[in-house]
Amino acid sequence: MATLGLQILFESGRELLIKAQPERDPVKEKWMIGIMVSVTLVKFVLMLYCRRFQNEIVKAYAQDHFFDVITNSIGLGTAVLAIKFYWWIDPLGAILIALYTMGNWANTVMDNVWALIGKTAPPEYLAKLTYLIWNHHEEIRHIETVRAYTFGSQYFVEVHIVLPQDMTLPQSHNIGQTLEDKLEQLPEVERAFVHVDFDTIHPPEHKPKGTPSSSP
Structure with missing residues (x-):
């Protein structure tokens, strides 16, 4: 043009x-x-x-x-x-x-x-997601990460939450799955990914490329 x-x-x-x-x-x-x-x-x-x-x-x-x-x-x-x-x-x-x-x-x-370049969502939208996540279930102990970045006209959302360590796998899976479903019902969200942890003391799940491994 x-x-x-x-x-x-x-x-x-x-x-x-x-x-x-x-x-x-x-x-x-x-x-x-x-x-x-x-x-x-x-x-x-x-x-x-x-x-x-x-x-x-x-x-x-x-x-x-x-x-x-x-x-x-x-x-x-x-x-x-x-x-x-x-x-x-x-x-x-x-x-x-x-x-x-x-x-x-x-x-x-x-x-x-x-x-197209994956621009992050504005702070007020991240705050909206955080509020929704925190009130999703009473067993959520901590919200470790909330990310939302553009994918076309909508957002991809990544969430890391912490649940009680003694919770069974079916229970934690159901909480994570229902949270994904709830997030994807938002009109601005294309896809949501929820990762469940049992503590807040652990290395990052995804290391930057080129970072040497700590294992022997």
Whole structure:
């Protein structure tokens, strides 16, 4: 999209510099206006329809339709003004569309980059998870770790909890499993992983790569 925007910028700038006025054909102009009005109306209706859903994919369609409505409206408006008044309004409108396209998609790219690199959840969301975990079961003695990081538009959650040492395996498994299920019911959570410990005095479960082993 950035390449397309740059190409439009260069071509529109060239037309302004050499004053390349387009040939006028009233029949083609009427067809152009009719087609652009029809497409813009269809895109507007699709945008309203897609905004009714909470699915992230459908929301992306709504954003795409909104982008088309804006660019088509600017293109149609500047084309009509160029026909009625001054020819240079049309390439000027193309420059505005190009700048809007580049800015809009740059923001989209940045948003998706942050989602794909595993950005940690904000502190208030981690606090919400911690509160939910602590009140999940009365036998939870300690919350060792709560992590949440982006996975697409949602979060992966990692939790380490401490249960009584004398608790049976079925009991501890049930507490961990029900906690996973509860966390995954949150709309922002894609997947939850709960690890159960019996004390807080132990080395980390996952060592950084390159760390020498303590075993002989």
